[in-house]
Amino acid sequence: MFPLKVTDLRWRVAGRAVLDGLSLELGGDGITILLGPNGAGKSVLLRSLCGLIEPESGHIDFGGGPRPESGVAMVFQQPKMLRDSLLGNVELALRPLGVAAAERRSRAQAVLERVGLAHRATDSARGLSGGERQRLALARAWVTRPRLLLLDEPTASLDPSSVEAIERIVREIRTEGTRILMTTHNLGQATRLADDVVFMDAGRVCEHAPVQRFFARPASQAARLYIQGELPWRMAF
Numbered sequence: 001m002f003p004l005k006v007t008d009l010r011w012r013v014a015g016r017a018v019l020d021g022l023s024l025e026l027g028g029d030g031i032t033i034l035l036g037p038n039g040a041g042k043s044v045l046l047r048s049l050c051g052l053i054e055p056e057s058g059h060i061d062f063g064g065g066p067r068p069e070s071g072v073a074m075v076f077q078q079p080k081m082l083r084d085s086l087l088g089n090v091e092l093a094l095r096p097l098g099v100a101a102a103e104r105r106s107r108a109q110a111v112l113e114r115v116g117l118a119h120r121a122t123d124s125a126r127g128l129s130g131g132e133r134q135r136l137a138l139a140r141a142w143v144t145r146p147r148l149l150l151l152d153e154p155t156a157s158l159d160p161s162s163v164e165a166i167e168r169i170v171r172e173i174r175t176e177g178t179r180i181l182m183t184t185h186n187l188g189q190a191t192r193l194a195d196d197v198v199f200m201d202a203g204r205v206c207e208h209a210p211v212q213r214f215f216a217r218p219a220s221q222a223a224r225l226y227i228q229g230e231l232p233w234r235m236a237f
């Protein structure tokens with residue numbers, strides 16, 4: 001599946017370019033944090049990578065071929081839960097992969113353990129808090145053992161301890177060999193998690209750099225302004 005090469009991707013809505021000739025290359029390891037202002041096209045890029053949006057032109061090449069049938073998973077900012085138990089939600093993710101019922105159950109139980117939700121396994125998923133829902137959404141993706149995991153602002157509007165729990169899970173998923181591409185507006189989180197940063201503006205990649213270099217010496221004016229704009233609170237303390 002890697003290197004993942006995106007070339008000159010274009011997608012318009014009502015004549016306005018949302019992806020405007022976007023190109024990007026990702027190697028097979030690590031966590032890439034996708035930064036950029038609201039409306040830059042980050043979510044649209046993630047949706048294009050998992051096949052939910054078909055760009056008008058351009059090319060996405062997964063290690064020399066088309067997108068594989070399985071191996072790419074995505075977690076949305078506001079994941080939808082089935083009206084079922086946590087176990088049921090996780091097991092369902094394995095059905096399309098042809099995993100036998102007994103193995104579906106054991107893998108679902110194991111992954112719920114790892115995200116700290118085993119004690120809620122038979123509860124209704126609809127009754128979970130925001131942080132618990134995100135952990136369940138990560139479990140549903142993780143249980144399929146994706147090679148590439150796309151995370152769209154998985155900690156937006158979560159409290160600090162829920163954010164910490166999600167970050168721990170994301171690191172564990174990465175340690176087990178899953179490539180992660182994740183959006184966030186939390187720059188502290190970006191510095192904690194990222195190996196490298198892709199900065200997008202107006203439907204294009206402006207910059208792709210190792211995390212330390214990106215924050216110490218952003219190469220583009222757009223990235224400098226974004227970093228300054230997102231960090232006013234630092235000046236206050």
Ligand SMILES: Nc1ncnc2c1ncn2[C@@H]1O[C@H](COP(=O)(O)OP(=O)(O)OP(=O)(O)O)[C@@H](O)[C@H]1O
Binds near residue numbers: 037041043
């Ligand atoms: N399905 C859609 N139909 C019409 N317009 C869309 C659709 N999806 C996204 N857009 C538009 O494309 C632009 C980019 O949206 P996108 O959600 O990718 O931005 P983003 O960089 O993820 O922003 P944010 O940081 O606010 O989440 C926005 O103007 C959005 O309104």
